Amino acid sequence: MSLILFGHPFSSYTQKALIALYADGTEFEYRTLDVENPGPFFADLKRFWPFGKFPVLVENARAIIETSVIIEHLQAHHRGPNEWIPEGELGRRVRFLDRFFDLYVMNTMQVAVANALRPGGTADAYGEERARERLNTAYDWLDSNLREPWAVGDRFTMADCAAAPSLFYADWVEEIGPKRPRLAAYRARLLAHPAVARAVDGGRPYRHYFPLGAPDRD
Numbered sequence: 001m002s003l004i005l006f007g008h009p010f011s012s013y014t015q016k017a018l019i020a021l022y023a024d025g026t027e028f029e030y031r032t033l034d035v036e037n038p039g040p041f042f043a044d045l046k047r048f049w050p051f052g053k054f055p056v057l058v059e060n061a062r063a064i065i066e067t068s069v070i071i072e073h074l075q076a077h078h079r080g081p082n083e084w085i086p087e088g089e090l091g092r093r094v095r096f097l098d099r100f101f102d103l104y105v106m107n108t109m110q111v112a113v114a115n116a117l118r119p120g121g122t123a124d125a126y127g128e129e130r131a132r133e134r135l136n137t138a139y140d141w142l143d144s145n146l147r148e149p150w151a152v153g154d155r156f157t158m159a160d161c162a163a164a165p166s167l168f169y170a171d172w173v174e175e176i177g178p179k180r181p182r183l184a185a186y187r188a189r190l191l192a193h194p195a196v197a198r199a200v201d202g203g204r205p206y207r208h209y210f211p212l213g214a215p216d217r218d
């Protein structure tokens with residue numbers, strides 16, 4: 001029963017799935033997509049998922065799509081030391097925060113990134129301004145509502161897998177800054193987690209891909 005992951009080391013959503021795989025020590029074959037020279041791996045990926053979005057996990061020729069579902073699949077079929085989505089109320093909080101990081105931080109951060117990549121004259125300044133406002137609202141909310149040391153308290157869960165790449169990159173788009181000391185400390189704790197550090201380090205050689213210019217802070 002072999003697992004194949006299609007993804008790219010600099011991709012925030014790929015990193016979310018990698019963190020779960022690395023933290024559990026789960027073996028998998030990593031098919032790194034070459035985003036500059038789309039080759040056979042891209043064609044394979046599109047056969048599994050015509051949208052061409054990644055990561056996609058493949059097991060026994062079946063594609064598992066969407067990072068939250070990938071992590072749920074890993075917990076169900078390749079259980080490791082971490083319980084990514086606990087039972088009951090805590091699990092519901094994990095799911096909520098996982099949605100929060102994906103929808104209110106990761107995707108919102110990507111608006112500014114996508115805007116910078118648009119062909120000349122088509123940039124949406126109003127849309128980007130709104131996205132930056134939403135990021136600031138998300139930061140303020142997180143600063144007041146996160147537990148410690150991890151998003152839901154003592155356990156490192158799927159919410160933290162989603163939080164790590166979203167906060168890592170969002171801070172490059174719109175700095176979290178000293179006004180949110182709890183959120184800034186959480187981001188630093190995440191980046192020091194061995195599985196997160198490994199996923200982020202894998203993306204370092206591609207840092208120049210970041211269209212807004214990669215800041216020197218981590």
Ligand SMILES: N[C@@H](CCC(=O)N[C@@H](CS)C(=O)NCC(=O)O)C(=O)O
Pocket residue numbers: 011012013014051052053054055065066067068
């Ligand atoms: N909701 C998806 C998001 C996947 C996603 O947007 N991935 C980005 C890379 S970080 C992507 O595929 N971008 C290329 C594209 O949109 O064509 C998930 O959780 O897996």
